[in-house]
Amino acid sequence: MKFTALFTLGLATSAIATPSLVQRDGKEVQSLIKDISAKTEALDSAISSYNGGDASKVQSASEELISVTTKGTETVKAGDDLTSSDALGLTSPIQDLTDKIETAVDNLISKKSKFEAAGAAGEIKAALSEQFDAAKGLAEALSAKVPEALSDIADELSAGITKALQKGVDAYKDAKDGGNGGGDKPEPTEKPEPTGGNGGDDKPEPTGGNGGSTTSAPVIPGPTAAPTASSSGVPAPTGSAAPPVFTGAASRAGFSFGGAAVAAAIAIAI
Known part of the structure; x- marks a missing residue:
């Protein structure tokens, strides 16, 4: 219902001339959403190809996604307010991004045991939390830029993204690393002290033989x-x-x- 209202309002106001700066800000936001979407696809590709062992590719793709989202948030905050037409132009890209994030998170959840076995579940858990915070920050920045009458609709659009990420955070909250990356090494046991053999008591003094006492007989x-x-x-x-x-x-x-x-x-x- 709200999406329909946004679409109708966008058509009604599309004929109104807007400053070129505002138009440029709208296009920059659309370009930002596309960049985030591309990084999400790259992350999902790394997740899909992961079958255990080194998870550095997944971690690297996640860091790039977080970086793009965080920089995009600063761009939105520094820009001008968006018009209703700009908000309308973001509807489809955001819905597409939401679908891609949901797919990536579902794949992460399906391979939780593999990440745990590789000792990388803790890193995935932390990455999901960072992605959630970054997405939430971007959503708040966008909501602050749309017309007040459309703020609820903007919140609803961004809620799909944060909901998907929250699902991943909840799935990994009890993750336990195992295999090469988990558990403490057992303490070495102490070696027993030697009780005999060459390392034991002192050697007895010689009692006879050539090494004993000399006789009292004279030589000549x-x-x-x-x-x-x-x-x-x-x-x-x-x-x-x-x-x-x-x-x-x-x-x-x-x-x-x-x-x-x-x-x-x-x-x-x-």
Whole structure:
């Protein structure tokens, strides 16, 4: 009903001459809506071709759409008010844009599980919220530029866009990233302290063998006790000398000393 009223009012006022600046503002707004529509198509194409994994193309297309919408809002705010004829010229482009946004949002919802598995659902959720805010800002700017009698109709036209985006925001409000992008890594468990083996108690001190204590025996044995004379006139030694530890010169020295002792005993006996 309101669309019909807008169309009738537009026809009735189309014959009224308007300043060229106002006409230019109307065309700029129409061009803006077409640009937003083209970016929406690009976003929907990226969504449709997405089958998991890297979601950077979807995210990039979403950022471009938000950027164009935000810049367009500033353009509308800086422009002059729109005439009824300008408002009429926006009816069809806005309805077409609404349909494209609805399609893109539906595709986003249908692939929610894929974005979650890739750990990108949080980014999509944030992008939908930004798109909603950008679209709402543009709608408010346009409503402020149309004649007061047509403000309700302008609100109704823009409501279709924000409604579609709100549907997407609601669908992703409980999104949980999983796969490579979700969940915390488990904490590593502590390694047990060694209880034995090479890293355990101190090595025992050696108790014997070559590394033990030294003996008290002298290196070179001392002379044997002097022999006592026997009834036969030949003295006999009363004890035996310990074998020398070293051979060679030391043994010869011991032998010479023993021979001298025997010779002395014979001389005394004679």
